[in-house]
Amino acid sequence: xxxxxxxxxxxxxxxxxxxxxxxxxxxxxxxxxxxxxxxxxxxxxxxxxxxxxxxxxxxxxxxxxxxxxxxxxxxxxxxxxxxxxxxxxxxxxxxxxxxxxxxxxxxxxxxxxxxxxxxxxxxxxxxxxxxxxxxxxxxxxxxxxxxxxxxxxxxxxxxxxxxxxxxxxxxxxxxxxxxxxxxxxxxxxxxxxxxxxxxxxxxxxxxxxxxxxxxxxxxxxxxxxxxxxxxxxxxxxxxxxxxxxxxxxxxxxxxxxxxxxxxxxxxxxxxxxxxxxxxxxxxxxxxxxxxxxxxxxxxxxxxxxxxxxxxxxxxxxxxxxxxxxxxxxxxxxxxxxxxxxxxxxxxxxxxxxxxxxxxxxxxxxxxxxxxxxxxxxxxxxxxxxxxxxxxxxxxxxxxxxxxxxxxxxxxxxxxxxxxxxxxxxxxxxxxxxxxxxxxxxxxxxxxxxxxxxxxxxxxxxxxxxxxxxxxxxxxxxxxxxxxxxxxxxxxxx
Amino acid sequence: xxxxxxxxxxxxxxxxxxxxxxxxxxxxxxxxxxxxxxxxxxxxxxxxxxxxxxxxxxxxxxxxxxxxxxxxxxxxxxxxxxxxxxxxxxxxxxxxxxxxxxxxxxxxxxxxxxxxxxxxxxxxxxxxxxxxxxxxxxxxxxxxxxxxxxxxxxxxxxxxxxxxxxxxxxxxxxxxxxxxxxxxxxxxxxxxxxxxxxxxxxxxxxxxxxxxxxxxxxxxxxxxxxxxxxxxxxxxxxxxxxxxxxxxxxxxxxxxxxxxxxxxxxxxxxxxxxxxxxxxxxxxxxxxxxxxxxxxxxxxxxxxxxxxxxxxxxxxxxxxxxxxxxxxxxxxxxxxxxxxxxxxxxxxxxxxxxxxxxxxxxxxxxxxxxxxxxxxxxxxxxxxxxxxxxxxxxxxxxxxxxxxxxxxxxxxxxxxxxxxxxxxxxxxxxxxxxxxxxxxxxxxxxxxxxxxxxxxxxxxxx
Numbered sequence: 001x002x003x004x005x006x007x008x009x010x011x012x013x014x015x016x017x018x019x020x021x022x023x024x025x026x027x028x029x030x031x032x033x034x035x036x037x038x039x040x041x042x043x044x045x046x047x048x049x050x051x052x053x054x055x056x057x058x059x060x061x062x063x064x065x066x067x068x069x070x071x072x073x074x075x076x077x078x079x080x081x082x083x084x085x086x087x088x089x090x091x092x093x094x095x096x097x098x099x100x101x102x103x104x105x106x107x108x109x110x111x112x113x114x115x116x117x118x119x120x121x122x123x124x125x126x127x128x129x130x131x132x133x134x135x136x137x138x139x140x141x142x143x144x145x146x147x148x149x150x151x152x153x154x155x156x157x158x159x160x161x162x163x164x165x166x167x168x169x170x171x172x173x174x175x176x177x178x179x180x181x182x183x184x185x186x187x188x189x190x191x192x193x194x195x196x197x198x199x200x201x202x203x204x205x206x207x208x209x210x211x212x213x214x215x216x217x218x219x220x221x222x223x224x225x226x227x228x229x230x231x232x233x234x235x236x237x238x239x240x241x242x243x244x245x246x247x248x249x250x251x252x253x254x255x256x257x258x259x260x261x262x263x264x265x266x267x268x269x270x271x272x273x274x275x276x277x278x279x280x281x282x283x284x285x286x287x288x289x290x291x292x293x294x295x296x297x298x299x300x301x302x303x304x305x306x307x308x309x310x311x312x313x314x315x316x317x318x319x320x321x322x323x324x325x326x327x328x329x330x331x332x333x334x335x336x337x338x339x340x341x342x343x344x345x346x347x348x349x350x351x352x353x354x355x356x357x358x359x360x361x362x363x364x365x366x367x368x369x370x371x372x373x374x375x376x377x378x379x380x381x382x383x384x385x386x387x388x389x390x391x392x393x394x395x396x397x398x399x400x401x402x403x404x405x406x407x408x409x410x411x412x413x414x415x416x417x418x419x420x421x422x423x424x425x426x427x428x429x430x431x432x433x434x435x436x437x438x439x440x441x442x443x444x445x446x447x448x449x450x451x452x453x454x455x456x457x458x459x460x461x462x463x464x465x466x467x468x469x470x471x472x473x474x475x476x477x478x479x480x481x482x483x484x485x486x487x488x489x490x491x492x493x
Numbered sequence: 494x495x496x497x498x499x500x501x502x503x504x505x506x507x508x509x510x511x512x513x514x515x516x517x518x519x520x521x522x523x524x525x526x527x528x529x530x531x532x533x534x535x536x537x538x539x540x541x542x543x544x545x546x547x548x549x550x551x552x553x554x555x556x557x558x559x560x561x562x563x564x565x566x567x568x569x570x571x572x573x574x575x576x577x578x579x580x581x582x583x584x585x586x587x588x589x590x591x592x593x594x595x596x597x598x599x600x601x602x603x604x605x606x607x608x609x610x611x612x613x614x615x616x617x618x619x620x621x622x623x624x625x626x627x628x629x630x631x632x633x634x635x636x637x638x639x640x641x642x643x644x645x646x647x648x649x650x651x652x653x654x655x656x657x658x659x660x661x662x663x664x665x666x667x668x669x670x671x672x673x674x675x676x677x678x679x680x681x682x683x684x685x686x687x688x689x690x691x692x693x694x695x696x697x698x699x700x701x702x703x704x705x706x707x708x709x710x711x712x713x714x715x716x717x718x719x720x721x722x723x724x725x726x727x728x729x730x731x732x733x734x735x736x737x738x739x740x741x742x743x744x745x746x747x748x749x750x751x752x753x754x755x756x757x758x759x760x761x762x763x764x765x766x767x768x769x770x771x772x773x774x775x776x777x778x779x780x781x782x783x784x785x786x787x788x789x790x791x792x793x794x795x796x797x798x799x800x801x802x803x804x805x806x807x808x809x810x811x812x813x814x815x816x817x818x819x820x821x822x823x824x825x826x827x828x829x830x831x832x833x834x835x836x837x838x839x840x841x842x843x844x845x846x847x848x849x850x851x852x853x854x855x856x857x858x859x860x861x862x863x864x865x866x867x868x869x870x871x872x873x874x875x876x877x878x879x880x881x882x883x884x885x886x887x888x889x890x891x892x893x894x895x896x897x898x899x900x901x902x903x904x905x906x907x908x909x910x911x912x913x914x915x916x917x918x919x920x921x922x923x924x925x926x927x928x929x930x931x932x933x934x935x936x937x938x939x940x941x942x943x944x945x946x947x948x949x950x951x952x953x954x955x
Contacts, residue, residue, distance in 0.1 A: 063949050065813060066882065131869035138868055146915055153912055160908060165901045172897060175882050
């Protein structure tokens, strides 16, 4: 069943490529239908999940001579991310209904990318995880190079080189874990039960460094974030939404799924390093975003900042201190992954609307959009408030738990500093709203017509889910909390 | 290890030899328009040899005629060499159909393949030298097959370098014979341990000259770009792929069976590996001719293949790593050359907007080039994974790091080829002359790299 969820989009992509009779007109509707079916299947998986441990597991031999297998399964950590990814891919499909060049190839590529993303969040084998991790780079490369704008070839190449480097360093780290385990295996579940390298802290530190750098490039954590702004600027709107919404989560998910439970001693020893990197990302991302005039770069830098909260929370979980507070921080981190995926996905799709109408992301050349495009203005305002963490929206639920966990979990100073990041983010989003939505019309305002039906249908569910999580988060937290408890237990000395 | 002198043990080689003789005789007597008959008979010999090799792979290890090893290394060498030779013959079917010397081409390819198998299976230095000559001389002729100026120059360069390094290799064999009082690997491994390490190292270095030449590795790599660009494309596909198989098998045997622990074997191989992958990559950056680009890419791949040779004595993973990487590389590299043959152009800019002209060919090229990078789930990825694991397991983490940096760097030039393929057309070049069977072969090879990666469990079962 889980394998069906993972590989259904890929199968559909192959059919789209192979059957030429499905013309360009039918391609996007087929894409929407497949994404909708896949989302429904994910929800069925979630509904049948009993709330504890791993479920829906499949375990097959793949390369037995090195102990690698096809092992997939879901728990409270992966289910919310699977569902969020399926929602975001469906919304991107709907968004692409109007005016996508070469729709058949585009639909096939996004469907294949969906398989890669879902596969990664379900993978329970290091090698399988790496395969999906690497393929996500290939898929996104083709999205940027094929459907981007501006200097897309250059940005795509830079994206590929930078993140491919990260993924190979990650592979070295995985090989370190493999060679340090006895009996040798790549299986994440087996390695969690019996963490490798417990007897050799020096090697464990090096392996954590390799795994950490590999995941930090993907997340991205300052100072490994420089690939992100150009990739976002030149990517198409749907590509940006997937890149920020799903691909960045691969990094943070990797920390929670692999780095923490497999290297618990090293994680605890270097928790402060991780906390500092998280705080630096929060503040640096927010400050640089404040200085941007290009709306898309601005949203990209707020992503760096938001990923920083997650890293901070996961770092705090490695400190000595109150386990309940740590659990709160980890739950907040996972909630933040879901929330950021929904909200930033919506923000990038809205950026795409501006570029589609006016061919520019320049903040200074818009203004008074509330009058010209009221639906656009309302949704942008909602997304901005969700992103800055206003109560009643998902960002608040996530960040509140992170701060409560950080302050109570033994890191009051980093917690206070990160709170400063929320202030800056609030300021910058209010500034954005002032400059674009309110005020006097800018030179490009006249070109901006309001959202089309497909655009509205694509963005609204993302923000509706954010409101739902903000007002009634219990259903989500009930799924995540057992997984957080398990993670804290695995991390306990 | 069982000793025998049973000719049946050499059935694959005898099949190929039979194919060669029959093809040569048939070619003498049939008219030019029906030379395909001779080609088909030669290919049938190689096919029979391939089947015999697959059957033989199921049997136990042993040695036959006191010089020919029967073990996994030989089995994989046989299967990959014969498989690759058959692919090359199929690739040649388009460009060489009705050529005046169609039969000769087949005979030369099969003889070089036979020499390559002997190179990889030999357990005696004298047989190694004979195999070196059998593998090399037909290849020199093939390089000049087109009889044009560039081909002749390439053939001459290839020949001169091969002759020089072959003499050096013979000198090395003489030195080792003197020091080890024998030429069989078993005798050498016993006696060289007590010989002066300096002299042993000198003899080994001279011996390696010939093998590194066949492998296309630094410092004997200068012929690779010239032959790849100057010789006909199908010959380029052959000489950058097939001789490597036997050379690396031979290098692996030398590293495990001949080099005594007193000589700095692993260190030497490690330095050669690092130099080969780095130089190949650096030179590939600026190429605008896809065949030259592929030539330097094969040099850098030879560097990765030297890693398992360097760690051969230190980890059990070296052997599967080498053999798997070899097979994966052969399939992928032949596929890349098949694309060049299909499109019939060498210029990088001619690949602009290939995706709009032939989407399936563009996707195949993407799979093959990403395969050469080592992206999962292609075959070379599994090979690279085993290679990295073997290097770290043997304590050569620095070599793994160098290989990693080189892999990242290689992305740059492979993507330089791939990016224009998917650009939107403004003034697309005229549709290329596409040869139908060659296209199908390209698709097959691209699919094979994926299948070999996804189903690697089946081939790597211990």
